Amino acid sequence: MSEEKTHIVPYKTQIVVLIVLLILTALSVAVTQLEFGSYNTLVAMLLAGAKSVLVLAFFMHLKYEKKLFPVMVAAVMVIFLLVLFVTFFDYSYR
Amino acid sequence: MTDNTRQKQPSFLEYQGRYKGILGWILSTDHKRIGLLYLYTMLFFFSVAAILGILMKTQLLAPGETIMGPQTYNSFFTLHGIIMIFIIVVPGLPAVFGNFFLPIMIGAKDVAFPRLNLLSWWVYIIGILIVLTSQFTGGGPPDTGWTFYAPYSFQTPTNVLPAVFGAFVMGFSSILTGINFVVTIHRLRAPGMSWLKMPLFPWTLYGTAWIQILATPVIGITLLLIVAERMLGIGFFDPALGGDPILYQHLFWIYSHPAVYIMILPAMGVISEIIPVFSKKSIFGYRAIVLSTMAIAFVGYFVWGHHMFTSGMSGRALFTFSFLTFLVAIPSAIKVFNWVATMHKGSLHLHTPFFWAVSFLFVFMVGGLTGLVLGALATNVHLHDTHFVVAHFHFIVFGGTGFAFMGAIHYWFPKMFGRMYDAKWANLGWGIFFIGFLSLYLPMFYLGMMGMPRRYYDYLPEFHGPNILSSLGAWVMISGILIIFANLIRSARSGPRTSEKNPWGGKTLEWQVDTPPTLENYDEIPRVDETPYDYRDYTGIDNPNN
Amino acid sequence: MTIHRDDLGDKFGMWLFIFTELLLFGMLFVVYAVYRSMHPEAFRIAAEELDVALGTINTVLLLISSLTVAMSITAIQKGNKQRALQLLGVTLLIAIIFLVNKYFEWGAKFEYGFYPGSEVLQELGFGTILFFGLYFFMTGIHALHILIGIGLFIYVIVQMKNDKIHQTDYVWLENTGLYWHLVDLIWIFLFPLFYLIH
Ligand code: HEM
Numbered sequence: 135m136s137e138e139k140t141h142i143v144p145y146k147t148q149i150v151v152l153i154v155l156l157i158l159t160a161l162s163v164a165v166t167q168l169e170f171g172s173y174n175t176l177v178a179m180l181l182a183g184a185k186s187v188l189v190l191a192f193f194m195h196l197k198y199e200k201k202l203f204p205v206m207v208a209a210v211m212v213i214f215l216l217v218l219f220v221t222f223f224d225y226s227y228r
Numbered sequence: 229m230t231d232n233t234r235q236k237q238p239s240f241l242e243y244q245g246r247y248k249g250i251l252g253w254i255l256s257t258d259h260k261r262i263g264l265l266y267l268y269t270m271l272f273f274f275s276v277a278a279i280l281g282i283l284m285k286t287q288l289l290a291p292g293e294t295i296m297g298p299q300t301y302n303s304f305f306t307l308h309g310i311i312m313i314f315i316i317v318v319p320g321l322p323a324v325f326g327n328f329f330l331p332i333m334i335g336a337k338d339v340a341f342p343r344l345n346l347l348s349w350w351v352y353i354i355g356i357l358i359v360l361t362s363q364f365t366g367g368g369p370p371d372t373g374w375t376f377y378a379p380y381s382f383q384t385p386t387n388v389l390p391a392v393f394g395a396f397v398m399g400f401s402s403i404l405t406g407i408n409f410v411v412t413i414h415r416l417r418a419p420g421m422s423w424l425k426m427p428l429f430p431w432t433l434y435g436t437a438w439i440q441i442l443a444t445p446v447i448g449i450t451l452l453l454i455v456a457e458r459m460l461g462i463g464f465f466d467p468a469l470g471g472d473p474i475l476y477q478h479l480f481w482i483y484s485h486p487a488v489y490i491m492i493l494p495a496m497g498v499i500s501e502i503i504p505v506f507s508k509k510s511i512f513g514y515r516a517i518v519l520s521t522m523a524i525a526f527v528g529y530f531v532w533g534h535h536m537f538t539s540g541m542s543g544r545a546l547f548t549f550s551f552l553t554f555l556v557a558i559p560s561a562i563k564v565f566n567w568v569a570t571m572h573k574g575s576l577h578l579h580t581p582f583f584w585a586v587s588f589l590f591v592f593m594v595g596g597l598t599g600l601v602l603g604a605l606a607t608n609v610h611l612h613d614t615h616f617v618v619a620h621f622h623f624i625v626f627g628g629t630g631f632a633f634m635g636a637i638h639y640w641f642p643k644m645f646g647r648m649y650d651a652k653w654a655n656l657g658w659g660i661f662f663i664g665f666l667s668l669y670l671p672m673f674y675l676g677m678m679g680m681p682r683r684y685y686d687y688l689p690e691f692h693g694p695n696i697l698s699s700l701g702a703w704v705m706i707s708g709i710l711i712i713f714a715n716l717i718r719s720a721r722s723g724p725r726t727s728e729k730n731p732w733g734g735k736t737l738e739w740q741v742d743t744p745p746t747l748e749n750y751d752e753i754p755r756v757d758e759t760p761y762d763y764r765d766y767t768g769i770d771n772p773n774n
Numbered sequence: 775m776t777i778h779r780d781d782l783g784d785k786f787g788m789w790l791f792i793f794t795e796l797l798l799f800g801m802l803f804v805v806y807a808v809y810r811s812m813h814p815e816a817f818r819i820a821a822e823e824l825d826v827a828l829g830t831i832n833t834v835l836l837l838i839s840s841l842t843v844a845m846s847i848t849a850i851q852k853g854n855k856q857r858a859l860q861l862l863g864v865t866l867l868i869a870i871i872f873l874v875n876k877y878f879e880w881g882a883k884f885e886y887g888f889y890p891g892s893e894v895l896q897e898l899g900f901g902t903i904l905f906f907g908l909y910f911f912m913t914g915i916h917a918l919h920i921l922i923g924i925g926l927f928i929y930v931i932v933q934m935k936n937d938k939i940h941q942t943d944y945v946w947l948e949n950t951g952l953y954w955h956l957v958d959l960i961w962i963f964l965f966p967l968f969y970l971i972h
Pocket residue numbers: 277278279281282284285305306308309310312313316317372373374375618622625626630681682683684702
């Protein structure tokens with residue numbers, strides 16, 4: 135049996151998270167109309183990043199799990215970003 | 229379990245579960261039976277691929293067409309490579325010895341997900357069957373090499389699709405094993421066994437499992453892209469549609485270089501088990517081995533570009549990858565020092581597993597150092613796609629993983645089968661094999677430096693001499709393999725029985741359970757308070773049975 | 775074999791599987807990044823062919839469905855089986871609507887001749903070919919995941935009806951939920967990268 139105590143996330147928290155997510159979505163659609171030049175993609179990715187942090191932390195319960203879980207997720211993201219980065223050592227300098 | 233059931237429990241080999249006969253094996257969720265299922269499958273396919281190898285070497289006995297033409301040769305090295313890589317060495321040690329011994333060595337009754345474990349064997353078999361259909365249907369056996377490089381892989385009329393798809397399916401099996409092992413190691417270690425009290429073979433399996441989880445999906449999607457390219461013409465790798473074939477190489481090696489560490493890390497683990505036991509000395513630098521294992525797993529993820537030095541990558545990328553490649557060699561070298569230092573002033577016991585371990589050190593060093601020759605940019609340009617590369621990777625994958633595999637089976641054989649093999653034949657087989665191995669592959673270094681390219685059925689007349697030596701070596705080595713296999717198979721069926729729990733005087737947990745182990749390995753989960761490989765109490769007097 | 779239960783271990787396994795999925799899609803994002811860096815203009819123009827309204831609707835749908843699975847876990851933890859089943863039903867429905875939308879979206883693209891290997895695309899040049907190749911491949915693989923998710927939800931609903939999943943044993947629901955959030959996470963990135971290029 136699992137002896138770890140379960141953490142019940144209240145409905146209210148979840149609904150608040152959804153509302154924030156929807157606002158961020160609206161924001162990212164709205165922002166496309168603005169002109170940030172090459173920063174547009176960066177802004178879009180930052181907004182998407184913020185959304186995924188919310189989903190990971192609340193909907194996927196990372197905030198309430200053992201520390202190990204968020205650490206692993208972060209490590210995986212770091213590895214992915216490094217792979218992307220190293221790949222562009224080729225493509226940026228061809 | 230209570231004490232009166234303790235008397236004589238059947239071993240996992242005799243245990244009668246829900247199903248009888250062969251079904252009791254192919255539907256068993258017992259990690260030990262699954263390990264043996266993998267072992268038998270691999271033995272069979274290794275033989276097939278070895279025959280292909282020996283036929284290729286026979287073709288290369290003399291210049292010109294001797295026993296096969298170019299198309300046959302191309303399809304032979306392709307199938308040989310696919311089998312050896314995807315069916316043998318990638319699942320390799322984890323699937324066989326990891327499955328069998330990981331739970332026992334960390335004091336568990338099984339892996340975390342026994343049914344998933346069985347599923348991964350089945351997925352593996354299905355993948356193999358799909359690969360095999362490529363040989364008999366459609367446009368004939370694929371001729372791309374095991375690397376499936378674009379654009380040729382979507383242009384050749386041969387039957388690439390099933391081969392690629394089969395390899396994709398086998399990837400799932402690899403991932404499932406990886407998931408299973410990581411969770412097993414995190415959740416099922418015996419009480420008291422903290423991370424730094426875990427034996428080294430499980431440690432290397434842990435590093436390997438993470439690579440399996442994080443790298444295998446890359447090859448999965450890459451192979452799917454080849455499928456899409458062939459069937460739909462999406463154009464990602466097709467220059468005619470704007471695609472970049474070099475991107476295929478990037479994706480392919482983002483998996484396939486870490487895959488090399490999937491093959492070699494567990495081999496290092498096996499060697500780290502064998503050497504202290506036969507030196508009767510605590511392993512030198514346990515922490516350094518653990519750390520270097522994890523360092524290899526991590527840095528190994530970012531060196532893939534050293535396979536692409538001549539592809540037309542940017543200069544900055546060339547420099548970066550070459551630098552990282554030299555970096556990743558350091559932890560491997562650390563391990564070699566650890567093993568040698570462990571043997572230093574040890575009380576060496578010259579049994580078959582030890583012979584394999586020592587010869588591993590030698591071939592691994594040759595393989596590793598020639599790897600640096602290939603990792604340096606200037607020399608790589610000269611040696612790329614020559615027989616030097618063929619020699620290098622056979623030294624690492626065959627000399628490394630293969631020797632460790634042989635060492636592992638001779639080390640754990642009595643525990644697995646409850647029988648002993650004939651040591652004389654085993655040693656003789658090792659000697660012949662080793663001599664054959666060297667004369668098969670050493671000349672290839674020379675041939676490569678002289679400029680003999682790989683993947684050709686023919687060569688210039690001036691390369692004849694070394695090729696004769698190499699082909700003869702192949703036959704010698706095969707004789708060694710035959711002796712070894714015959715000895716092991718005969719011994720597994722009718723060798724002298726033994727129930728000796730600890731024939732070699734090992735310190736890790738698998739030597740404390742019954743021989744062969746019972747279904748659940750342990751009646752009671754042990755408590756582990758000591759570090760593994762503690763030989764300070766060694767008196768110089770051995771168990772009389774060995 | 776002794777059946778021993780380890781919910782945390784099961785969840786651990788699911789997370790590891792999610793990591794494989796992340797890297798699988800991750801490599802597609804690498805391909806995307808490479809080709810977009812080569813053809814920034816063509817990507818921008820090609821993106822205008824996509825229907826932002828439909829994309830936004832699907833984004834909102836997926837977010838809501840993420841909420842409903844998360845809530846169904848809370849419901850079952852509180853022992854409210856009826857509520858949990860309702861919430862799962864809503865999730866399943868949304869998943870299906872998402873696919874229906876996708877069907878119409880793809881259908882429209884095919885009508886205009888925007889599909890891999892089409893003649894229209896050949897005319898429009900490398901960047902456009904690659905954009906639509908990526909669009910179909912990535913949203914296609916994503917849709918496949920939605921399909922698998924639908925299968926999982928049906929299984930979970932049936933198990934819950936039969937009380938195989940209940941207040942003290944709901945790890946199947948949790949893992950299905952995790953999988954579904956993953957599908958949502960991927961979409962959170964697909965959406966701006968394909969629909970919102972400016
Ligand atoms: C049994 C003895 C073996 C023999 C006689 C042998 C021989 C050969 C030969 C002649 C080639 C083709 C060289 C060329 O023309 O390019 C080759 C390629 C290859 N071998 Fe082996 N080999 C053996 C064992 C192994 C093992 C154990 C492995 C891996 C674990 C392995 C992996 C490969 C790979 C990956 C290739 C490259 C295939 C390609 O070019 O696509 N071989 N081998």
